[in-house]
Amino acid sequence: DGGITQSPKYLFRKEGQNVTLSCEQNLNHDAMYWYRQDPGQGLRLIYYSQIVNDFQKGDIAEGYSVSREKKESFPLTVTSAQKNPTAFYLCASSPTGLSNQPQHFGDGTRLSIL
């Protein structure tokens, strides 16, 4: 089955710790995205990548980092600099970064602070 796989489903972070959220897609999509969703809020863009080895900051990139070494993979690291990381993190992809193509989402990772 083609799709976007996010892992883990739930993640707990200790103070001062960096954690990495995995996102893998087998849809052969060029563009990948990371969003954060807080209760009752819309989706806020953290980072996006339109091609391997290239990525851009979104609206709330501070305290986060990404890499795009392979087309299929776009991991997100939540660093200790992100002081309020508790949220639902969603990875998405689209065939390219063109505006007429919708994004499709993985199942999400729920991150909490211990």
Place this chain on the structure above:
Amino acid sequence: QKEVEQNSGPLSVPEGAIASLNCTYSDRVSQSFFWYRQYSGKSPELIMSIYSNGDKEDGRFTAQLNKASQYVSLLIRDSQPSDSATYLCAVRGDKIIFGKGTRLHILP
């Protein structure tokens, strides 16, 4: 600041009736418009895309776009309890912007 506005709801609709969800956007050069359904605790699921003025129908769903009024809507006919969810409007110009969503509750 480019914005996408939705009434947060909840919007309560009797089962079998038509649910009407509305969305306005500020960026006049927006080209693509999407509706996503998000069940509680789950990720958004694409249900409709619309790119030109007018109506687009898919089963019980109809998307309506009016670029002059910067308005896009989603109609759900014969509403079912399984339609109870949050509906996100997304508008794409040079980047995609999501609204905060409208909570829809179908009353059995």
